[in-house]
Each structure stands twice: as structure tokens, then as C-alpha cells.
Amino acid sequence: MLLPSPLPSIILLFAFTHIPSTPAITSSSTKNCYSCYRTNGSAPLYFTHYKFQDFRDIAGALDLPPLITNASLATNASATLSFFEDETWKSEWVVQNWNNTDSLGKDTPVFMVNTANNVYIERSNSSSSSHQSHLTLRTARHPTFQSVAEIVSFSKSYHQLSLRLLARVIGSPGACAGIFTYHASSIPSSVQEADIEILTSDPRNRVHFTNQPFVNAAGNDVPQATVNGTVSSDGRRDWTAWNVFRFDWEEKRSVWFIDGEKVAELAFHVPRDPSALILNMWSDGGVWTGEMDRFEQAYLQIQWIELVYNTSSVKAGRANEERSESGEVSRSLEKRTLGHEKGCEVVYGVDEMGGEIGTPVLLFNNTGVAMSVKDEAVRGMIWIPLVLVGGLVFGYL
Numbered sequence: 011m012l013l014p015s016p017l018p019s020i021i022l023l024f025a026f027t028h029i030p031s032t033p034a035i036t037s038s039s040t041k042n043c044y045s046c047y048r049t050n051g052s053a054p055l056y057f058t059h060y061k062f063q064d065f066r067d068i069a070g071a072l073d074l075p076p077l078i079t080n081a082s083l084a085t086n087a088s089a090t091l092s093f094f095e096d097e098t099w100k101s102e103w104v105v106q107n108w109n110n111t112d113s114l115g116k117d118t119p120v121f122m123v124n125t126a127n128n129v130y131i132e133r134s135n136s137s138s139s140s141h142q143s144h145l146t147l148r149t150a151r152h153p154t155f156q157s158v159a160e161i162v163s164f165s166k167s168y169h170q171l172s173l174r175l176l177a178r179v180i181g182s183p184g185a186c187a188g189i190f191t192y193h194a195s196s197i198p199s200s201v202q203e204a205d206i207e208i209l210t211s212d213p214r215n216r217v218h219f220t221n222q223p224f225v226n227a228a229g230n231d232v233p234q235a236t237v238n239g240t241v242s243s244d245g246r247r248d249w250t251a252w253n254v255f256r257f258d259w260e261e262k263r264s265v266w267f268i269d270g271e272k273v274a275e276l277a278f279h280v281p282r283d284p285s286a287l288i289l290n291m292w293s294d295g296g297v298w299t300g301e302m303d304r305f306e307q308a309y310l311q312i313q314w315i316e317l318v319y320n321t322s323s324v325k326a327g328r329a330n331e332e333r334s335e336s337g338e339v340s341r342s343l344e345k346r347t348l349g350h351e352k353g354c355e356v357v358y359g360v361d362e363m364g365g366e367i368g369t370p371v372l373l374f375n376n377t378g379v380a381m382s383v384k385d386e387a388v389r390g391m392i393w394i395p396l397v398l399v400g401g402l403v404f405g406y407l
Contacts (some may be wrong), residue, residue, distance in 0.1 A: 044377060046354040047318045047370055049172045050361040051258060051265065056354060057172065062368040063102065063315040068093055071133040071143035081155045084125035085109065091131050105129050106160040110294055120295030121155040128159035128291070132311065147291040147310040149185050151302040159310075160290035162192075167284040171319035172360070174256045176367075179249045181308025183211040184300045185293040187249075191259060191285040202281040204264045206255055210308045211300045214248035215241045219266045221279035237274040239266065252313065284322035316368065318360055 046056045070091055078084040085107050089095050094105060106124040114121060128148040134141055147159035168191065179187045186209050193202035203222030219237045241247045247269065256267040259281060266274040291310040295301040302308070355377045358370035365371045 044355040045358065046356070047358045047360055048373065049258070049318055055172065055258070055260065056357070057170070057318040057320050059317075059319050059321060060358070060360070060370060061102075061317050063317075064313075064368060065131060065143060065145040066141035066313050068131045068143045071131045073133055073135075074148075075127060075130050077150050077152070077157065078125060078127045079152050081109075081121065081123050081152075081157075084123050084127060084155075084157050087125045087127040089126050090129065093131055094126070094129065100164070102164055103161045104164055106162060106290075118294040118296045120151075120293065120301060122292060122294045123155050123157050124160050125157050128157055129161060141313050145312040147187075147289060147312075148307060149181075149291045149293055149302070149309075150307040151184070151293070151304050153304060156293050156295070156302065158290065158292035160288065160292065163287040165321070166286045167322040168287060169284045169320050169322045170259050170261060171317060172256065172258045173287065173319075174254055174316040176252055176254050176313040178252050178311050179208045179210065179309070180311070181210055182302055182306035184295075184302030184306065185210045185291060185308035186299045187308075187310040188288065188290045188292070189255060189257070190288055191257075191281055192288050193281060193283045193285040202279075202283055202285065204257065204259055204281050206257060206266065208249050208310075209299065214250055215245055217241060217249065217268070217273070219264075219274040219276065221264050221276045221281070237266075237276060239268075239273040241268050241273075243271065243273075287317075314367065316360070 046058055047060045049055050049057070068091075070093065072090065075090050078087055087107075089105070093099060105126045107126060108124050110118055110122040128150070130146055130148075131143050132146040133143055147161070149156060149158045171191075173189075175189065177189075186207055188205060188207050190203055190205040190207075195201045201222055203220075205218065205220040205222065207218040207220065209216075209218070217239050219239055241249055241253060247253060254267075254269050256270075258265040258267075262280060263275055263277045264280055265272065289310065289312070291308060293299040293302050293308075355375070356372070357374040359365065359373045360370050362371045362373070
């Protein structure tokens with residue numbers, strides 16, 4: 011008996027109505043040793059780890075904390091909120107309190123002091139804002155010194171990554187907001203660093219992208235190590251508005267995006283070794299930042315940080331391994347063929363259309379393990395091939 015002709019459409023409709031609308035996970039770490047995370051770009055990239063830090067609704071958010079105008083007291087300042095004493099924060103970031111005494115001179119004329127007092131969770135005072143709070147890094151010019159803010163990742167083993175932040179920079183001229191990877195060296199020309207830098211003295215649409223070092227051993231600039239970009243190609247956006255800044259550290263290039271638009275790419279001096287992440291807001295009165303007027307302030311404000319990454323730690327997951335002559339294991343970013351690589355049998359998408367920030371979407375599971383309720387979306391999608399194949403087998407299509 012032949013079925014009515016509308017049945018194929020009905021079968022398809024039935025299949026698609028069984029795709030749940032929330033195909034996301036909420037974990038902030040590697041799901042298991044066979045998981046990986048896929049990002050978009052000029053080509054899909056796969057990473058072993060994922061984390062998301064959300065500052066949009068933190069209890070106890072403050073208005074501006076009073077400035078500490080004594081350099082010694084600023085150095086020894088306590089955390090501005092219990093949030094920064096919690097292990098969740100301390101396992102990710104270290105608030106800095108160093109100063110530039112050793113480098114003061116003609117090129118850095120202002121005494122600069124990092125202080126925990128300039129790192130705080132700020133209450134959003136905008137009635138139109140969709141968030142209740144954000145992380146703020148502040149710098150302020152005092153009569154005898156500049157107080158600044160810097161946080162350094164607890165991990166120094168990030169080894170290729172895709173970093174995204176919803177952030178803005180506001181305040182007076184004479185400061186620099188920095189977002190960068192950093193691999194230290196006692197030799198300045200051997201430091202490895204990939205930067206996003208915003209100067210508050212610049213036009214509000216200009217952003218600097220650099221693979222350090224950008225000078226050679228003779229002290230001369232290396233033009234191919236830096237790009238002076240803009241926030242948007244049409245000039246309608248600037249860094250005082252909330253923008254998603256993204257940096258992709260790949261094996262052979264550094265790529266930067268703002269609000270999904272590619273704005274810079276460099277293949278020269280791409281970082282090679284495991285690195286830390288650093289966020290700061292600073293000024294030392296030098297040529298780069300300029301000197302801030304007394305009693306003025308500037309701020310780097312962040313709603314959330316999303317990070318997809320590989321790591322040099324042998325406990326980090328299952329990336330490709332290469333052992334150097336010294337015996338050190340390094341892990342390289344790789345493109346994997348889904349289903350044919352033991353180390354990447356469960357794939358989550360970070361940039362999928364319709365996905366929610368902070369909740370990667372399950373794209374593929376080849377482990378044969380039953381999916382959890384949070385993976386309901388992909389399980390719902392299984393209805394599509396089952397129903398269609400069933401229709402073909404029984405002659406309905």
C-alpha cells in the first residue's frame with residue numbers, strides 16, 4: 011500500500027522538531043581525554059582544553075574603590091573583594107604587585123606600582139546594560155607615582171590557543187591596555203610575546219597587534235613584527251564600546267579578530283614556547299604610553315574571557331606529541347580528521363551559529379558512549395538519519 015505523497019515532508023518535519031534548542035555543555039575544562047574543541051577561522055582548528063570566565067553577575071560588585079595614594083601601601087594592598095581570594099580565581103590568575111624601580115630612567119620616567127587595589131569587580135551603573143558587573147583593571151596618576159594593574163595566568167604552559175574577551179577601554183590619555191601571551195627570557199631579544207595593545211592617547215579606533223620582539227639585537231624596529239589595525243573596517247566602532255577581541259595563536263601565525271572580523275595576521279616571530287597570559291592597564295610615562303596627567307585614570311573592563319587551548323603539560327590531554335633532544339614533550343596544534351584520530355573522538359564547537367557564549371556545542375561523538383542529557387541536541391539530530399533510512403527501507407520515500 012502506497013503512503014500519501016506528503017509523508018516525506020512529515021517525516022522530515024518530525025525529525026527536525028526533535029532537535030532541542032539548547033545544544034550546549036557548561037564544563038570549563040576538558041570533558042575527557044578524547045575531547046577537543048573546534049574554532050572557526052580560515053580553517054577549522056582543534057584544541058584540547060576549554061575554559062570560560064564570566065564576570066557579568068558577581069555578588070558584591072563595587073563602585074570605584076578609593077585610590078591608595080601611598081606607593082608602599084598600594085604595593086601591599088589587600089584584595090578588593092573576597093572573590094579574588096577564592097580558589098576559583100587564584101587557580102587561574104595571580105594579581106601582581108611589582109614595581110619598575112629597576113628600570114626607572116629617561117625612557118621610563120614615572121615610578122609605576124602594581125596594586126591589588128586596582129583590580130576589582132565593578133558594578134554596572136548603566137540602566138541599559140545587559141550585565142550586572144565586570145572585571146576592571148585600573149591605572150591612576152598620583153603626584154609621586156602611577157598605580158597600575160596586572161593579572162598573570164597561574165598557568166605558564168599555554169601552547170597555542172584561541173583567546174576571546176568581551177572588553178572595552180575608557181579613560182584619560184597616557185595609558186596602555188595590554189592583552190598578550192608571554193614567554194620570559196633573560197635576553198630581551200629572546201622574549202616571546204603576542205600582543206593586543208590599546209593606547210588611550212591614540213585615535214579610538216586604532217589597535218596595535220604585535221609578535222614580540224619587534225626590535226632586533228641592534229635596537230632597530232622590525233616592521234614585519236607589528237600591525238597597526240583598527241577596531242572595525244567601516245570606522246563605526248571604537249575601543250570605548252564593548253567589543254569581542256580575539257587572538258588565535260597558531261603554529262605558524264598569529265591572527266587577530268575584533269567582533270568576528272579579521273583585522274591582522276602575522277607569520278613573523280610567532281611564539282614557539284609555552285607561555286603565560288597577561289592582562290594589564292599601565293603607564294610609565296615613557297614614549298609608548300605617554301605621560302598621564304596627574305589625578306587622571308584609565309580602565310580596561312572585561313565582561314567575560316573565553317579560552318580554547320593546548321598545553322605543554324603531559325597531563326593536558328591528547329594532542330600530538332613531539333619530543334625534543336632534551337626530552338621535553340611539546341604539544342602542537344593539529345587539524346584532526348573526525349573519527350580517525352583517537353585523541354579527538356568527541357568534538358565541541360566554540361563558534362557555532364546559534365550557540366551561547368560560554369557553552370560549546372557538541373558536534374560529534376565517536377566514542378560509542380551514551381550521551382548525557384546536556385548532549386540532548388545531538389541525540390535529537392540522530393532522529394534525522396534514522397527516520398530517513400527507515401523510510402527508504404520500507405519504501406516510504
